[in-house]
Amino acid sequence: MAAVAVQLWCVAALLGTAVVAVALSRSRQLATTLIYGATMLACAVAMIGAGRWLLDHPGGASELTLPIGLPWLGAHFRLDALAAFFLVVVNLGGAAASLYGVGYGRHEHAPHRVLPFFPAFLAGMNLVVLADDAFSYLLCWEFMSLASWALVMAHHRESGNTRAGYVYLVMASFGTLALLLAFGFLAGPAGDYGFAAIRAAAHSPSAATLVLILMLLGAGSKAGLVPLHVWLPLAHPAAPSHVSALMSGVMTKVAIYGFIRVVFDLLGPPDWSSSGIVLVLGGATAVMGILYALMEKDLKRLLAYSTIENVGIIFVSLGLALAFQANGQxxxxxxxxxxxxxxxxxxxxxxxxxxxxxxxxxxxxxxxxxxxxxxxxxxxxxxxxxxxxxxxxxxxxxxxxxxxxxxxxxxxxxxxxxxxxxxxxxxxxxxxxxxxxxxxxxxxxxxxxxxxxxxxxxxxxxxxxxxxxxxxxxxxxxxxxxxxxxxxxxxxxxxxxxxxxxxxxxxxxxxxxxxxxxxxxxxxxxxxxxxxxxxxxxxxxxxxxxxxxxIYAYASHAVRRVPAWGCGFTDPAPAAQYSAAGFAQPIRRVFGTLLFHASDHVTMPAPGDIAPARLRIELHDLVWERVYAPLVGAVGYTANRLDRLQLLTIRGYLSLVFATLVTLLLVLAIWS
Amino acid sequence: MHSLSFDISHSLAGGLVLISFMMLYQDRLYSLLNVFALHALTLALSVAWQAYIQNAPHLYVTAAIALVFKAIIIPVALHRIIKQLGIHRDIETAVGIGPTMLAGMGLVALSLALMLRVTAEADALAREDLAFALSVVLLGLLVMVTRRNAVSQVVGFMALENGLVLAATGAKGMPLVVEISVAFSILIAFIVIGIFLFRIRERFDSVDVGALDDSRGERR
Incomplete structure (x- = not known):
């Protein structure tokens, strides 16, 4: 059997597990063990298959076309070294998360919201890496996004999770739109969306730069490049922890895979100036991500922000590769x-x-x-x-x-x-x-x-x-x-x-x-x-x-009793210890004033009042306030204005259609 | 002989445009229906002539459909509806006749300028035919836009369909399936809209579509 077929069978097994999970969600214990066990098995087989293929077949590729999807196209799948590596990453994370889930999932209070989507999410990520034409790629990408969205919404009653899911959905749609446009430019006038055809075609420098920027928007929004990262620290922590691990540790990598596949593989030789964009974005992402993480006191959000930093590091490295490659080094x-x-x-x-x-x-x-x-x-x-x-x-x-x-x-x-x-x-x-x-x-x-x-x-x-x-x-x-x-x-x-x-x-x-x-x-x-x-x-x-x-041999073993060392530790109350915000305070002083408009507010009680003094720290997410809030406002304003179009008379609608038709004809008459 | 056949089909198509103009200034429903019957008759003649010169017998079927359904059955049925509703005295143009005629001229000029330029390589007959057909379609839309009454909007819609049939028969080798589907779509649209007229009438005692807006709780 061809290597890619083995991978696709594993994906099929994952999808089958998802279906079984829907049926099984009544019996909690059994379902948890069974579903995570099956998922782990499928991931392990896929990982070993991909890993062995990577080591045994350097330079080869295994291809397969399935007669599904658009009738005259079919769905193309291909396993090459790059795909094999990312399959190892995806399935290793998947297998580990499944093993973890066997234990962690027992505490899940709504397993029917998690179990069906967990294998489906893994199947989606595997398919994205295997896809070999733009249509399948985008379809699998959307499948992956939707499955992970369902997992983010698993605990939808907890405060903030609904908003996280909504922001995630909006950003995911935006990213897919950018990818759609990128593939549209890649295919060119001939209209062949197979990756082999795109790879063979020559792309003009301006189109190549445009595709690179669109890929930075599309893949970058999924990977968490600043300033497209806003959904990530909301959505990743909202999911159950093993899913957070997959989203942060693996799904961002699938986005990076998409960037590498298009920019390095399909686009042909790069232009040196485009590498500058990648470098600057990557550097800004790395520093901003870790500064956000330092300001955070929620453990999972801190980890999510740190993911942004690491994605920035990877993009810097990819930008360097582009720069050297453009100069033939x-x-x-x-x-x-x-x-x-x-x-x-x-x-x-x-x-x-x-x-x-x-x-x-x-x-x-x-x-x-x-x-x-x-x-x-x-x-x-x-x-x-x-x-x-x-x-x-x-x-x-x-x-x-x-x-x-x-x-x-x-x-x-x-x-x-x-x-x-x-x-x-x-x-x-x-x-x-x-x-x-x-x-x-x-x-x-x-x-x-x-x-x-x-x-x-x-x-x-x-x-x-x-x-x-x-x-x-x-x-x-x-x-x-x-x-x-x-x-x-x-x-x-x-x-x-x-x-x-x-x-x-x-x-x-x-x-x-x-x-x-x-x-x-x-x-x-x-x-x-x-x-x-x-x-x-x-x-x-x-x-x-x-x-x-x-130390053990030569230090004194005698027990000495002395007054406690009082250097800043005289108060025995645990609240007097270092807090997360206190630890980050020096760094907040250095960077926060500029980047977060941070300010401390101290409320002192009046003399004689026994109320405690309060220290309040004010942080502003400038990316959200300066970029997204105005955008949201503009969309809302436009929607309010356009709302009047919902209430036209029948003649009004007809006139609108008529006016559009005449305008288009006029444009054609003037242009042609 | 070629030039004569060309002239005849040309004049029939031109006549269709002219009758579309006539529809624009009818302010009584009965006379609008009469003009529409004439419109359909001209279309039937034009299609029959096309069938003759293209040597395509299946186009005679289309011509017969146009004649029987659009020139006879539908106008007669709409006459009865108007009588039942008692709205034959309504005067119901929403926009004045003068501006409407001017707009119609502009549309014909637009479609001629556009089509003659776009189809530079096609043969002369098809070019003229397409230009006229586009004019008829646009004028039909104009009728729909400038009328308040649902019946006359139906008539405008069917005039628009006549333009489509004209375009379809002007090009050689269009299979019969297309024409039958077009004819049936008109019939279905007529039935559906006819039923709607009665429904609206039952509800609101009027077929003025303004009544619908009132029922949605808004005034213009």
Missing amino acids: ALPASLAFTAALFHVLNHSFFKTLLFFGAGAVLTATGERDMDKLGGLIHRMPVTSVVFLVGCVAISALPPFNGFVSEWLIFQAVLQSPSLPQWGLKIMVPAIGALLALAAALAAACFVKAYGISFLSRPRSAAAETAHEVDGFSLAAMAILAALCLLAGVLPGVVIDALSPIAVEILGHRLAPQSGLAWLSIVPIAESKGSYNGLLVLVFIAVSASLLFGA
Whole structure:
């Protein structure tokens, strides 16, 4: 059987599971275990199939046309290296989320709203990656959007979720419109919408730039590029946690897949100026996303904002690949491209893991507000360890995987002096500085997320009585944490596995890394920089255990009782500890005044009054207030004006039709 | 012989446009119906002539349909409806006759200017025919727009359909299916609208479509 057929059978199995879920939703326990089990099986088969195909068939493609869809077209599906890689990302996330769901789903109070859509959502994402003509692509894209919308609306009675669903739906329609226009430009006058035909056709530079901008709007709105990100921090946290993990960790990657497929694969050789747009948008997204995350005190929203940051990092890397490719610099281009794919993989690992952790905290305490958490490291020891792994990985610290991909991206940034255009020569280091800023802020952000939620003392009764979650959830998180460590220690293996994609898309690859001594990676040349995850791991392990041993052996064992160290910690009340907003205050002072119009308001009671003093922090989302609110106002105003058209007489309607017809004829008469 | 056949079909199509103009200035319903019957008769003649010169016997069927349904049955039926409703004395143009005629001239000029330019490669007969057909369609729409009464809007709609039939028969090789469907659509539209007239009459004691607006609670 052809490899693509195997994938399509897995998709069919997922869709079948969705249908079974509709029938089964009466019996809660059985349905939860059965549906998530079946979904996990289908995802695992699809992942192994795609992964083996990626390793065994470099450069090949497996195609299939199904006689469904438009009668004279059929639906085309194709499995090549790029698709295989993204299938691995999608199905790995899907399998992990299903495993997590077996345990997490038992606490679901409305399983009939989640179970049918969960496999359908995964099927939709798989189909988007497999689609090989514009029609199937858009159809599957819409299917994916609608299934995820249904999951966002699963808990529609909770406050804010209906609005999140509405904003998501509007932005998804807008994104699809942009994609529709992009494919319209790609097909050109011949009107063939197969990807093979689009790839073969030549595209004029102006059309190519237009398509790139439309793809940035269409795929970017789904991936969360600033300023199209507004739906993301509303919708991702609204869904159940394992679905949030899929939306953040996987669905944004499917959007990135769409961007790569169209811009790198279908559009042909790029123009260097268009890479500038991608770079600037990516850099702005990275910094803005992480600053939003720092201002946040809701754990899941913080993670959603951090997704925006990581999408920005990936787009910067893709922009670098475009810039190098436009100038024919094959090696740096493949470096940037491989780094982007590596970060896609990494982000799907650790963001899924972190959302699972947030879900575990939510199950244990019922709280998403970090100011009501604290002290969980004593009550949820396993969750704390894996969540810490996720935090370290996403903060790009060695020896975990986040460091490797960001290091590779910086290696690509350092190649920028070889670019011939002065605009890029100046811009790329500036973007690199933005990335470095974003990376540092991300570390601060996750120190805050971990420190406030897991360390310190419990800030509420719910946090005090928390308990560890079930084994399935812990297993799913532990697998992902292990993958984070493995990809960080053995980056050469991952880079070599990614190389067929670079060959397929760019025509060039990085040098093979797996033969190098001590599992080092050397992306460009030994003199330019090399990294060895294994050595770093060994060094950290040895030095830490030496230090631990030394302290344990030589420090005094005598118990000493002294007055408590009173440095800022004299008040025993848990509310006197650092709060999420308090931790972020210095950064809010530096960036917030400009970017969020942040201001603090202190209300002091009158002398003699025993009411507490109040500190209120005011933040403005300028993107929403300056871009979206006026847009919403304009639409509302226009709709009110046009409302009068609903109440015309019959003659009025006829006159309208008549006037339109005559106007069109007049236009034709004058133009032709 | 070619020039004579061309002249005859040309004059029939031109006559159809002329009769459309006549419809524009009828302010009594009976006379409007009479003019419409004449309109349909001219169409039947024109289609029959096309059948003769194109040597296409199936067009005779279309001509017969036009003659029987549009020139005889529908006008007679509408006559009866008007009598039953007692509205034969109504004067019911919404826009003055002078501006309507001027607008009609403008529309004919537009359709001639447009069609003659667009169809530069087609043969002369089809070009003229299409230009006239578009004029008839636009004038039919104009009748619908400038009248208040539902009956005369029905008449305008059918005049518009006559224009479509003229266009369909002017081009060679149009299959019969099209004409039959067009004729039936008119018949169905006539029946539906006829029923609606009685419904409206039962409800509001009037076929002035203004009554519908009043019932929706608004005044102009």
